[in-house]
Amino acid sequence: MKYREAAEYALDAMKKKGAQLVTISASEGYTDELNAHTGEFDLYRKLYNSEISLVGIKDGKKGTATVSNLDKSTIDEAVDTCIAAANEGTADDAFAIAEFVAKKEFSGGVLVGDREELFHRIKEFMTVLAQEYPKLNLRQMIGLYTRTDSVLLNSNGVDFTNSRGYYTYSSTFSGQDEGLSTSFASYRSRFQDLNTPFIDMGMQRIMIENSLQSFAAQTVAGKYTGTVILTPSCVGGLIGSMLQRFAGESGVVEGTSIWKDKLGSQVLHPSLTLAFKPWDPQIVCGERYTSDGYESVDTTVIKNGVLEAFLLSLYGAKKSGQKRAGTLSGSMVIEAGDKPLNDIIGAIDKGLMVYRFSGGNPAGNGDFSGIAKNSFAIENGKIAGAVSETMISGNLEKLFQNVVAISLERICEGNSVLPWIAIDGVTVSGSKA
Amino acid sequence: MLTDYFTGKGINFPPQPTELRTQRNTTRNVNLLSGNLVSNSKQVAAGVSARVYDHGVYGFASIADFSPESINLVLKDAADNASFLGSKAGTELGVLPPLAPGSNFPLVIEPEFSQKIMIDFLKELDAHLKATYPGLAGRSVSANCLDMEKFLYASNGGATPIITSHSMVPRAIVRVSLTVRDPAGAPINLGRVYGGFGFFPDHFADPSQLYEDINDLYERAMKKREGVHASAGTHLVIMGPDLAGILAHEAVGHTVESDVVLGGSVAAQLMNQKVASELVTLVDFAHTVNGELAPVPVYVDDDGIIAKDIVLIEQGILKAYMHDRASAKRMGYEPHGNARAFAYYDEPLVRMRNTAILSGTSKLADMIASVEDGYYLVRSSNGQADATGEFMFGIAEGYEIKGGKIARAIRDTTISGVAFEMLKSVDMVSDDMVWSCSGMCGKKQSIPVGMGGAAVRCYINIGGR
Numbered sequence: 001m002k003y004r005e006a007a008e009y010a011l012d013a014m015k016k017k018g019a020q021l022v023t024i025s026a027s028e029g030y031t032d033e034l035n036a037h038t039g040e041f042d043l044y045r046k047l048y049n050s051e052i053s054l055v056g057i058k059d060g061k062k063g064t065a066t067v068s069n070l071d072k073s074t075i076d077e078a079v080d081t082c083i084a085a086a087n088e089g090t091a092d093d094a095f096a097i098a099e100f101v102a103k104k105e106f107s108g109g110v111l112v113g114d115r116e117e118l119f120h121r122i123k124e125f126m127t128v129l130a131q132e133y134p135k136l137n138l139r140q141m142i143g144l145y146t147r148t149d150s151v152l153l154n155s156n157g158v159d160f161t162n163s164r165g166y167y168t169y170s171s172t173f174s175g176q177d178e179g180l181s182t183s184f185a186s187y188r189s190r191f192q193d194l195n196t197p198f199i200d201m202g203m204q205r206i207m208i209e210n211s212l213q214s215f216a217a218q219t220v221a222g223k224y225t226g227t228v229i230l231t232p233s234c235v236g237g238l239i240g241s242m243l244q245r246f247a248g249e250s251g252v253v254e255g256t257s258i259w260k261d262k263l264g265s266q267v268l269h270p271s272l273t274l275a276f277k278p279w280d281p282q283i284v285c286g287e288r289y290t291s292d293g294y295e296s297v298d299t300t301v302i303k304n305g306v307l308e309a310f311l312l313s314l315y316g317a318k319k320s321g322q323k324r325a326g327t328l329s330g331s332m333v334i335e336a337g338d339k340p341l342n343d344i345i346g347a348i349d350k351g352l353m354v355y356r357f358s359g360g361n362p363a364g365n366g367d368f369s370g371i372a373k374n375s376f377a378i379e380n381g382k383i384a385g386a387v388s389e390t391m392i393s394g395n396l397e398k399l400f401q402n403v404v405a406i407s408l409e410r411i412c413e414g415n416s417v418l419p420w421i422a423i424d425g426v427t428v429s430g431s432k433a
Numbered sequence: 434m435l436t437d438y439f440t441g442k443g444i445n446f447p448p449q450p451t452e453l454r455t456q457r458n459t460t461r462n463v464n465l466l467s468g469n470l471v472s473n474s475k476q477v478a479a480g481v482s483a484r485v486y487d488h489g490v491y492g493f494a495s496i497a498d499f500s501p502e503s504i505n506l507v508l509k510d511a512a513d514n515a516s517f518l519g520s521k522a523g524t525e526l527g528v529l530p531p532l533a534p535g536s537n538f539p540l541v542i543e544p545e546f547s548q549k550i551m552i553d554f555l556k557e558l559d560a561h562l563k564a565t566y567p568g569l570a571g572r573s574v575s576a577n578c579l580d581m582e583k584f585l586y587a588s589n590g591g592a593t594p595i596i597t598s599h600s601m602v603p604r605a606i607v608r609v610s611l612t613v614r615d616p617a618g619a620p621i622n623l624g625r626v627y628g629g630f631g632f633f634p635d636h637f638a639d640p641s642q643l644y645e646d647i648n649d650l651y652e653r654a655m656k657k658r659e660g661v662h663a664s665a666g667t668h669l670v671i672m673g674p675d676l677a678g679i680l681a682h683e684a685v686g687h688t689v690e691s692d693v694v695l696g697g698s699v700a701a702q703l704m705n706q707k708v709a710s711e712l713v714t715l716v717d718f719a720h721t722v723n724g725e726l727a728p729v730p731v732y733v734d735d736d737g738i739i740a741k742d743i744v745l746i747e748q749g750i751l752k753a754y755m756h757d758r759a760s761a762k763r764m765g766y767e768p769h770g771n772a773r774a775f776a777y778y779d780e781p782l783v784r785m786r787n788t789a790i791l792s793g794t795s796k797l798a799d800m801i802a803s804v805e806d807g808y809y810l811v812r813s814s815n816g817q818a819d820a821t822g823e824f825m826f827g828i829a830e831g832y833e834i835k836g837g838k839i840a841r842a843i844r845d846t847t848i849s850g851v852a853f854e855m856l857k858s859v860d861m862v863s864d865d866m867v868w869s870c871s872g873m874c875g876k877k878q879s880i881p882v883g884m885g886g887a888a889v890r891c892y893i894n895i896g897g898r
Contacts, residue, residue: 034518037692037695037696038695038696040522041490041518041521041522041524042489042490042491042759043490043491043492043493043780044490044491044492044493044514044515044517044518045492045493045494045514046493046495046510046514047494047496048496048506049497049778062470063473064472064474064475065474065475066475066476066477067477067478068478068479068480068497069479069480069497069498070497071498078477081475084548085473085474085475085548086473088547088548088549088552089473089552090469090470090552090556094469115517119518119521123522137696137697139692139695139697139820140696142877172696174696174697174820174821175697176697179702181698181701181820181821182820182821183820183821183823184697223665250471251620253466253467253471254467254570254571255570255571256612256620257620258620315471319469358817358819358825359825360814360815360826360828360829360845360847361814361815361829361845362845363621363844363845364612364620364621364622365620365621367662368847369665369846369896370827370847370896371823371847371849373819373823388823389823389850389851391665391894392896393846393847393896427665429666429894431667431849431894
């Protein structure tokens with residue numbers, strides 16, 4: 001069956017089997033993926049993708065089943081599995097589905113991929129690296145086009161469809177020179193046309209040049225408390241960890257989050273405003289409807305440092321008595337600051353520019369520690385040498401309370417728009433501390 | 434069973450070396466969060482993929498269907514994709530190492546069981562936690578089952594199978610996570626994992642069998658509640674057996690995967706050189722360890738290579754890399770069966786299987802007693818490694834060692850080091866060995882792995898205050 005026919009069939013079958021509330025999500029599409037390793041193409045993949053997910057609530061009890069094949073017999077089995085799971089579950093008043101809204105159809109991106117041009121862009125990228133950066137080892141290069149057609153139907157009459165197509169590429173590389181290697185670095189971006197050479201995407205060239213300036217990386221001397229600048233990719237990871245820990249569903253529902261009573265309160269530095277914005281024009285093929293069955297709505301989580309929303313699904317909202325988030329898409333947009341990056345660097349006497357953070361899972365109270373990867377020392381207002389075996393530690397909440405500057409510049413990588421953020425009071429330690 | 438779908442009749446195999454793989458991954462998840470059933474799901478990802486080697490490159494295609502028409506579609510697409518790429522950017526790699534003839538059917542048949550037994554088990558376990566430890570700030574009990582069934586047909590070219598292999602690798606895990614509050618009211622979390630190879634009923638017949646161990650977990654959580662921050666810097670530590678397993682995998686294993694070696698790993702320059710103390714021997718086991726089944730047994734890999742153990746480091750000397758057929762050809766080594774794909778739509782990648790630091794002769798108690806001022810690091814939360822050998826692990830459970838005795842617990846922290854420097858500082862290895870039961874390795878695809886080890890004494894960098 002085609003994906004819509006499969007969804008309609010499953011919805012009807014679930015109701016006939018006794019489910020009072022049903023949500024069905026189904027999708028179909030394909031992926032064209034070109035792979036290269038160490039500068040040579042070695043694999044071309046074509047994936048015919050399909051999936052249908054059934055959520056049924058019967059007598060207040062909920063079950064979920066997902067299968068990849070859309071044929072009738074497989075869906076019949078999935079219906080039985082879902083109903084059995086619901087029968088065996090536990091009733092909870094918080095299990096619910098989205099209310100009726102009028103049918104909506106969405107479409108975005110480029111709906112037909114061009115594998116010839118994708119091949120050309122990857123080949124061009126590898127040629128540029130070989131010519132301009134002969135000491136760079138391109139460990140892996142993946143370019144892909146993904147087309148997905150999807151539908152969400154529920155037993156209240158919600159009917160959303162979405163067709164979208166976009167390109168993604170990722171590169172992983174390190175410097176190589178006479179037996180010396182630099183740390184792996186990687187860069188990825190999502191985009192909807194092939195007009196821009198990959199070498200000119202976002203921070204791609206900066207990351208490459210950083211790699212080649214890192215052969216003599218050294219650990220920092222001793223231990224100090226100083227200022228670090230988090231680069232956009234690093235900002236996204238750390239803020240994402242913090243939000244999951246403090247504003248995420250499990251901590252709010254369980255009541256273990258340290259922000260559970262802080263809605264409307266100042267929790268972070270007043271200069272920070274961040275939102276999830278799947279409708280932002282810079283976000284490529286953002287989410288159009290949530291898995292709960294609501295049309296996605298841009299959602300400000302932190303406004304001028306004040307907590308404006310928890311990241312709650314419909315279940316989490318009903319369970320905690322808080323408001324459901326308009327989206328859980330992860331399309332993070334942070335407002336730009338008022339200082340050029342170079343001015344921010346120029347104001348730091350001793351610190352670090354952190355391009356990647358590789359650390360353990362943060363503790364429940366937000367304490368964290370980890371390695372500053374692909375990173376550089378800042379001394380007397382200038383970028384100094386690359387660092388290795390250097391750890392940073394602190395507390396995630398305090399980290400983003402101690403913001404000293406946010407850059408004017410921001411980087412868009414297709415699913416996020418993020419600035420550089422300078423933060424005071426971070427513990428920096430070398431391996432010989 | 435997958436063989437029901439695949440008879441070989443009416444299937445048009447291309448003349449090039451080809452792998453055809455039908456696969457079904459069945460995942461079940463049940464999670465009780467402080468008594469609320471927040472997850473109750475079953476997912477089946479099933480389909481067929483074909484991979485064809487031509488002009489020194491691979492073409493691949495997959496679809497979520499087992500019909501002869503779909504099988505022929507992916508075979509044709511895979512051949513066309515190899516032709517497309519080969520015509521534009523073929524390589525001089527040439528003929529791959531040939532497959533040795535064989536059939537393997539180390540199949541474990543899935544017992545019929547209802548998701549209800551998982552839910553009932555967790556409900557009873559959760560009720561026990563609630564009644565026994567009323568002071569908990571939060572509790573999570575979850576069960577995760579992943580059963581991977583594969584049928585592989587591999588040829589050196591043409592319609593005659595050289596390898597046919599039908600395997601089932603089931604894994605059933607229960608996670609228990611306790612949250613307590615520290616004196617300032619901040620949440621402190623500690624968890625433990627049970628289970629391993631097998632189906633849920635194989636491991637989890639009676640929740641009460643876990644109660645004693647969970648009581649130990651609770652006592653440790655209460656110690657962590659009073660815990661202190663580690664002192665940042667380099668310290669003499671005892672890494673417990675659980676941690677040594679992730680050390681074997683993250684810090685060393687990844688650096689000797691052939692794709693990482695070709696991509697610039699520091700290990701590329703170190704073959705047959707001393708990379709560790711002579712107390713360190715590191716092995717990637719295929720399927721059997723000391724006569725017992727390994728946590729993730731692999732008999733035939735997804736390239737069609739019959740899997741064998743491989744000694745990576747022998748008494749401190751780097752002896753081997755792990756390969757798929759293409760990298761083995763490129764680098765002039767023999768493949769040992771390290772090409773593994775997670776789902777039907779995934780291509781095989783060079784992966785570890787069951788990687789372990791072999792046990793030594795020291796007693797763990799003696800090792801702890803030998804440390805005047807350091808740390809005993811027990812469990813990790815996560816880990817990452819780098820081409821340079823630099824690695825980090827999150828530490829979820831650890832203790833100070835003062836005067837040779839276990840002292841205060843430490844809060845969550847991170848350790849880091851450079852693998853081949855750190856391993857040279859190993860001067861004691863314990864005589865026991867522990868396999869982790871829940872390891873997943875992320876490298877384009879996330880896949881189950883076995884990680885094992887003995888406790889080691891070494892110097893390492895700890896993040897802290």
